[in-house]
Each structure stands twice: as C-alpha cells, then as structure tokens.
Amino acid sequence: MRTLQYLLFSLLAVFIFSGQAFSQTNKAEKSIKAGVTTVRLSEVTSVYELQEKLQETLDFPYYYGKNWDAFYECMGEKLAPPAQVTLVLRGIKDFEKRFPEDSEKLLSILKDLKKDFPKNIFVVVN
Numbered sequence: 001m002r003t004l005q006y007l008l009f010s011l012l013a014v015f016i017f018s019g020q021a022f023s024q025t026n027k028a029e030k031s032i033k034a035g036v037t038t039v040r041l042s043e044v045t046s047v048y049e050l051q052e053k054l055q056e057t058l059d060f061p062y063y064y065g066k067n068w069d070a071f072y073e074c075m076g077e078k079l080a081p082p083a084q085v086t087l088v089l090r091g092i093k094d095f096e097k098r099f100p101e102d103s104e105k106l107l108s109i110l111k112d113l114k115k116d117f118p119k120n121i122f123v124v125v126n
Contacts, residue, residue: 035084042091047102068102072109079117086122 037057044050051066060074078085087110089095096103110123 036086036088038088038090040090041095044095044099047099050099050102068105068109071106072112075109075113075121076116079113079120081117081120084120084122086124088124088126090126092125 039050039053039057041050044053048066051064051071054060054071055064055066058074058078060070064070064074075085089106092103107125110121113121114123
C-alpha cells in the first residue's frame with residue numbers, strides 16, 4: 001500500500017513540476033523548483049519549530065521525523081543526482097546564540113552533505 005502511495009505521489013509531483021497540472025504552485029514548490037531555499041533562522045523560537053520549517057520549506061514528506069537524523073536522510077534523498085539545491089540560512093548568528101548545540105549539529109550535517117554531494121548542494125550562511 002505504501003509503495004503504491006509513493007508511486008502515485010511521485011507521478012503527481014512530476015506532473016505538477018512539469019507545469020501541466022496547475023498554473024500556480026505553493027511557495028515551497030516554487031522554492032524547490034527554482035533550486036533555492038531560504039530558511040530564516042531568526043524567526044525560529046524552538047528547535048521543533050525549526051524542524052517544522054525545514055519540513056515545509058524543503059517539502060519533506062509527511063513522515064519526516066523532525067530530528068537531525070531525519071533531516072540528513074531527507075536531504076540526501078533530495079540531493080540525489082542530478083538535483084541541485086542552494087540552501088540560504090539567514091540569521092545564523094542569532095540562532096547560534098539561542099540554540100548552540102542544534103546550530104552546531106545543523107552546520108555539521110550540512111558539511112557532511114556537501115562532502116557527500118559536492119556538486120548538488122550549495123549553502124549560503126549569513
């Protein structure tokens with residue numbers, strides 16, 4: 001059953017992103033389609049909220065676990081060649097002050113992703 005749901009979802013996603021289904025897409029779809037995703041860390045009030053924002057902004061699946069292991073796994077799926085993603089993290093200094101451990105973990109994961117997918121991910125931190 002889950003395989004069938006995944007297949008149907010994948011076909012629908014291809015249909016939507018090819019521009020044949022709808023003339024309008026939501027903000028997350030536009031961001032992914034363009035390959036540039038911006039996350040405003042200064043707006044985040046909790047690590048759980050950050051995980052929800054990452055899920056929404058990066059269009060992670062409904063079963064996203066909202067933890068750092070799940071983030072790495074879902075990003076790895078998004079970065080499978082030939083995909084390219086530019087991730088812009090705004091307000092990192094403020095985020096580092098409020099959530100030092102999670103900031104370190106996020107940046108560490110992004111470094112690992114860059115090592116694993118050197119031509120597929122670009123990270124801009126400011």
